[in-house]
Amino acid sequence: MRAILRKPKRELIVNFPVRMDNGDVEMFTGYRVQHNINRGPAKGGIRFSPEVSLDEVRALAMWMTWKCAVVAIPFGGAKGGVLCDPHKLSRAELERLARRYATEISILIGPNSDIPAPDMNTNPQIMAWMMDTFSMHQGYSVPAVITGKPLAIGGSEGRLEATARGIQFVTREAMIDLGMDPEESSVVIQGFGNVGGISARLLYELGCKIVALSDISGGVYNPDGIDVHQAMHYSREHGALRGLPNTQAVTNAELLTLPCDVLVPAALENQITEKNATRIKARLIIEAANGPTTPEADHILNDRGVTIVPDILANAGGVTVSYFEWVQDLQRFFWAEHEINDRLESIMTRAYRAVRNKAQQQETNLRMGAYLLAVTRVAEATEIRGVYP
Amino acid sequence: MAIDIVNPYQVAVSQFDDAAERSRALASDASYFTQAET
Numbered sequence: 001m002r003a004i005l006r007k008p009k010r011e012l013i014v015n016f017p018v019r020m021d022n023g024d025v026e027m028f029t030g031y032r033v034q035h036n037i038n039r040g041p042a043k044g045g046i047r048f049s050p051e052v053s054l055d056e057v058r059a060l061a062m063w064m065t066w067k068c069a070v071v072a073i074p075f076g077g078a079k080g081g082v083l084c085d086p087h088k089l090s091r092a093e094l095e096r097l098a099r100r101y102a103t104e105i106s107i108l109i110g111p112n113s114d115i116p117a118p119d120m121n122t123n124p125q126i127m128a129w130m131m132d133t134f135s136m137h138q139g140y141s142v143p144a145v146i147t148g149k150p151l152a153i154g155g156s157e158g159r160l161e162a163t164a165r166g167i168q169f170v171t172r173e174a175m176i177d178l179g180m181d182p183e184e185s186s187v188v189i190q191g192f193g194n195v196g197g198i199s200a201r202l203l204y205e206l207g208c209k210i211v212a213l214s215d216i217s218g219g220v221y222n223p224d225g226i227d228v229h230q231a232m233h234y235s236r237e238h239g240a241l242r243g244l245p246n247t248q249a250v251t252n253a254e255l256l257t258l259p260c261d262v263l264v265p266a267a268l269e270n271q272i273t274e275k276n277a278t279r280i281k282a283r284l285i286i287e288a289a290n291g292p293t294t295p296e297a298d299h300i301l302n303d304r305g306v307t308i309v310p311d312i313l314a315n316a317g318g319v320t321v322s323y324f325e326w327v328q329d330l331q332r333f334f335w336a337e338h339e340i341n342d343r344l345e346s347i348m349t350r351a352y353r354a355v356r357n358k359a360q361q362q363e364t365n366l367r368m369g370a371y372l373l374a375v376t377r378v379a380e381a382t383e384i385r386g387v388y389p
Numbered sequence: 390m391a392i393d394i395v396n397p398y399q400v401a402v403s404q405f406d407d408a409a410e411r412s413r414a415l416a417s418d419a420s421y422f423t424q425a426e427t
Contacts, residue, residue: 002409005405005409006402006405006406006409055396055397055398055399056397056398058398058401059397059398059400059401060397062398062401062402062405063401066405269395269397270395270397291397291400291401294395294400295400295403295404362411364411367404368407368408368411371404371405371407371408372408372411372412374408375405375408375409375412376412379412
């Protein structure tokens with residue numbers, strides 16, 4: 001069993017040409033990895049980045065398997081990526097790249113087999129091009145092949161905010177367990193994109209005092225609290241948080257070690273390392289990003305008694321509402337936003353409590369509790385299905 | 390941002406291995422195919 005679950009089921013590498021605006025043809029490399037499909041169709045996002053590698057995609061696919069199992073939605077894990085710098089591509093080039101990549105991986109994807117979604121540097125428009133490409137090949141619309149689409153073509157209400165809303169729910173539950181009052185708690189958030197920015201707003205609305213925020217330009221800090229609505233407005237107007245009135249500038253590295261009760265890394269992998277783990281002041285870390293804490297840092301923080309809500313639980317709100325979108329597309333029956341949010345709250349709260357209970361039973365931390373719960377569910381499905389032939 | 394060179398797949402596998410070590414479901418001496426932890 002361990003050997004079965006330890007390796008990805010399928011790995012597809014595609015090398016494909018794309019015609020650029022100047023008439024040249026450039027070659028690109030892409031990946032689609034399915035880690036495990038015993039609990040249902042493979043599910044996982046697609047990222048466009050110069051940093052994409054097969055090992056990164058493998059890791060993210062494996063984490064998707066556990067993430068779907070933790071929140072008990074009927075999907076396996078997958079991930080995809082294209083090695084490119086999307087910021088250097090025109091809109092037309094980006095569309096041709098997305099459509100050709102969708103064609104290349106169409107031997108794997110489908111509404112019953114493997115359902116991609118947005119991830120780093122991909123968005124609803126790119127999902128729309130990929131869904132359209134797949135549908136053109138079929139001869140009819142197949143909205144359920146992709147999630148994270150625009151509402152006009154079968155997207156779901158609440159999808160954009162889903163990951164952040166999940167962060168809000170698990171943060172609230174963890175605070176209850178730790179006896180923390182949101183209105184007495186200060187929060188630092190690294191990352192101000194779709195996840196970090198909306199998490200900041202939702203935690204602010206929960207009553208927390210947001211003392212520091214950051215984006216790629218650096219961080220801003222005010223120990224007396226930042227008005228998140230004002231910060232969002234400022235960021236939209238200036239393109240960055242840098243220079244936000246009534247704040248002092250800090251680097252992204254300094255931000256992580258600022259005095260606070262809750263730290264929400266919502267940017268990249270490997271931000272909390274053995275080099276800074278001893279200086280982190282937060283007593284609660286909510287892993288909104290995938291893999292923000294290295295294993296060495298994890299040990300240090302556990303020894304120091306810091307509670308970490310692990311990524312495979314904390315940021316599962318996104319894939320949960322992707323599941324809702326897929327169900328709605330298959331049924332051609334769409335739900336109101338409050339129904340989406342109510343169902344999301346129910347799933348995230350139940351998942352958090354199941355993880356907490358598992359951790360308590362096994363006398364371990366939340367990360368191990370989440371892994372034990374997830375691995376057991378995937379192992380159970382694999383055992384019941386048996387080994388073919 | 391503070392980035393260490395870490396292979397994410399090695400991290401993912403090592404996290405799985407840690408869980409597998411502790412999981413009765415995946416105990417090496419008791420095939421999960423005959424003994425499921427539910």
